Amino acid sequence: MKLVHVAVGVIIQDESVFLTRRHSDAHQGGKWEFPGGKVESEETVAQALARELKEEVDIDILACQPLMEINHDYGDKQVKLDIFIVDQFSGEPSSQEGNEQQWASISKLGAIEFPEANLAIVEKLTALYA
Numbered sequence: 381m382k383l384v385h386v387a388v389g390v391i392i393q394d395e396s397v398f399l400t401r402r403h404s405d406a407h408q409g410g411k412w413e414f415p416g417g418k419v420e421s422e423e424t425v426a427q428a429l430a431r432e433l434k435e436e437v438d439i440d441i442l443a444c445q446p447l448m449e450i451n452h453d454y455g456d457k458q459v460k461l462d463i464f465i466v467d468q469f470s471g472e473p474s475s476q477e478g479n480e481q482q483w484a485s486i487s488k489l490g491a492i493e494f495p496e497a498n499l500a501i502v503e504k505l506t507a508l509y510a
């Protein structure tokens with residue numbers, strides 16, 4: 381089974397979070413996600429998070445805090461998500477890879493289609509911020 385370690389950034393501003401939509405042909409395609417991606421072998425999780433958020437949404441992280449870690453088995457792929465709250469950054473997040481994007485109110489995250497592993501993230505964000 382393929383195991384992937386993923387750094388994930390919950391970019392928060394004014395009680396909303398920044399989401400991008402996964403390409404339809406990607407794993408979990410078409411679903412909304414928090415920007416992020418695979419931790420490369422020579423990187424720390426923090427380095428991977430900074431690199432992915434720069435590449436995918438063109439922001440520089442000024443401060444982040446660990447939120448939670450989720451291990452999830454999709455059947456075809458096992459993921460370990462290392463999730464961080466990113467509440468201080470420079471630049472305005474904007475999808476660099478042509479994906480759809482949106483700022484979504486934390487109180488309305490329950491209505492958005494995420495990959496299954498994200499359910500626990502939505503629950504925690506709702507409890508903390510909504």
Ligand SMILES: Nc1nc2c([nH]c(=O)n2[C@H]2C[C@H](O)[C@@H](COP(=O)(O)OP(=O)(O)OP(=O)(O)O)O2)c(=O)[nH]1
Nearest residue numbers: 386388407408413414415416417418459495497498
């Ligand atoms: N970025 C991100 N990935 C998520 C979330 N929820 C979730 O299950 N995943 C899964 C989907 C993918 O299997 C994996 C992320 O891997 P990825 O393929 O997007 O990694 P990457 O950005 O490095 O992209 P690439 O190497 O394929 O170009 O984690 C989420 O909220 N954000």
Ligand SMILES: [Mg+2]
Nearest residue numbers: 415416417418
């Ligand atoms: Mg990615």
